[in-house]
Amino acid sequence: MRLSHLLFPATLLAAATFVAADEASDVLDLTPDNFESTVNPEPLILVEFFAPWCGHCKALAPHYEEAATTLKEKNIKLAKVDCVDQADLCQQHGVAGYPTLKVFRNGTPTDYTGPRKADGIVSYMVKQSLPAVTEVTAANHEEFKKADRIVLLAYLSSPTEAPGPEFTETANKHRDDYLFGFTTDPKAAEEAGVKTPAVVLYRSFDEPRIDYTSHVESATVSELETFVKDHSVPLMDEVSADNFQAYSQSGLPLAYLFLDPTDEKKDEYIKTFTPVAAKFKGKVNFVWIDAIKFGDHAKGLNLLDSKWPSFVVQDLQQQLKYPFDQTKDVTVEAVSELVTGVLDGKIEPTLKSEQIPATQDESVYVVVGKNFDEAVLDDSKDVFIEFYAPWCGHCKRLKPTWDSLGDKYAEVKDRIMIAKMDATENDLPPSVPFRVSGFPTLKFKRAGEKEFIDFDGERSLESLIEFVEEKAKNPLDPKTPWNSAKQAAATQEAFEVPEGHDEL
Structure with missing residues (x-):
């Protein structure tokens, strides 16, 4: 059964290609x-x-x-x-x-x-064939309003009337994303039922018309960008590779409803949760996603069971995940409660983590989600950590060099930690001020400091050693006397604020 399911699209594609040929x-x-x-x-x-x-x-x-x-x-x-x-x-x-x-x-x-x-x-x-802003008249007004999925139309008494210049600048920045037009034809403005100046967004989904209701005469590029972005995605659309970027650029958390597309209740689920999406509009974007096609993405969002429907909220900026308990039924009330809790900061994200290794015998320390804070944020040590993916070719090539770097400082493991973490199997805790977006990512944290320093140099052993010797705060010569416990206490004391003084 599974094999026929996999072969069907390929067979269909082959047939389509044959016909086209x-x-x-x-x-x-x-x-x-x-x-x-x-x-x-x-x-x-x-x-x-x-x-x-x-x-x-x-x-x-x-x-x-x-x-x-x-x-x-x-x-x-x-x-x-x-x-x-x-x-x-x-x-x-x-x-x-x-x-x-x-x-x-x-x-x-x-x-x-x-x-x-x-x-x-x-x-x-x-x-691409049109100017960034197309001039519209009453003759093609209706046609232009329906010419694309998102159409932004400015009704002006003259091209230079505010916010005409700002509108044009916005169009130049986003001509690949939306269709922009302007009209100075009084009949077109009358047809639209507006008084100039006015800006109206037309779209092919949900509410088909949205009027810009702020002070249109003084609208800035930033405000116009926010207006179109806020209304450029449906209340409950299917997400895929084609439109994911639009959601990512919005900066809002993304709430996924994972559905089996063959489930006869699929459309009913979408209809049921659309009012929830409307409730949180402007705060969270809601989508539904093919749970069969994107099962690996579900696992990446910490949905561990193949049980559909399932629901999860993802903070796209911080890459934090808030999956709904898959042992419970996905209801409107439960989803609303989860989303409210995430927005209010009352729900902790679910962090994926491998088990903490029973032993650490290698010169490179293995970090997982569960021990990240304890291991990497240890103020007594300098830490140089690699975030890798097992499938990454660059990571595989770096491994022997990284192991050699660990061997180089094996005698001073109490002063510096050379570490690695599989970023595909372990989430970073919210306390960490960065997110991993590529592999390998190399970060250095000096003893007693909170900042992480990026390594962007050549990934040769010589370059890595030179970087460590330059950035390390602790002495790296094994012959130099060292008391890690004493150093940790001194570091802690340096960060304490004397009584009677306020922190900046």
Whole structure:
């Protein structure tokens, strides 16, 4: 059963690719002979650099074909380069992975940063074809309001009327994200039922129209950005790789409802929890997510059982996770209580941690979530710690060097700790003032200090030793007398505030 489930999408994709191959393609094929003559005259063209064996390229192919057909009607061309047959051409354009998509304007390339589904590609390229702000009249007013998922329209008496300049600046910053327009046509303003100046957001979901109700004449770029971001996501949308960035950029916690998409009650669950999403709008973003497709993400959010529906709140800024107890039923009341507790700071995050090692026999100390504070925040020691992922190639290459660094300071383990932590299996406690976003991440904390110093140098043993010798507070020569207990007391005393004095 599981095997057929996995094969079905691949079979469907193969069929779609086969059909597309039989039909005339609207995607142009580029070679060294026709690349410049095809690309350079175009004011706008999207080029995909692909490899036939690449799985991501195969998944993109039907969407790319569909987008090419749709965009053909708008005189926007899509093209592709086979990097197996045309290796030199791909190397010439700096292609390092597949697929690589680039937007060319009269031969000048920029990276494509949009979605990879047909409608997303169309939306992105239409935005690229337009000025940052499109002039709208009564004749195309209705059409423009529905031209994209998010449309921001300024109604002005003249292009220079406030907040016209701020509106244009906002559009220039976010032309890839939203569609912006302005109109000075009185009939369009009358049609919209507004008096100039006014700013209205139109969208294809939830409440279709949101009016900017603050002091529009004095609206700043920052305020306009906040307005559009606050209303750019649905109350309860499905989250995936295509739209996750929008949620991440919002800065708000993200509440996931994990659902089995084959569950006949799926739509009922979404409808049930949408009012909860409305209750916390502007404070927490709510989404539902495919629990079968993204089961590993559920585990990463500390949902340990494959029981759906399940619910978890994630603080995206601090990477803290607040999973709902999976032994209990997910109800509106329970979810509301959890979210309120998270916002009020009354609920502690759930920290993933491996078991504390029974022994520490190696020269590199193994840190886990449960002993991080005790081990790494020990004021008596300098600490140099590597945060790694078992699958990370750079981490694997660093391991023998890091082990050698541990051996180098094995005789002074009471003064300096060379440590490592598997950041995929252990969460950092909230007390730590940073989050790990790449691997390996190397951090140094001097004895008696709270600050963590980044190591960004060459990962050779010589460079690591030089860095340690420069940053360490404790003496690292084994021949230098050392009393760690006495040093710890002295460090603590240095941080104490004398009686009668206030801290700054």
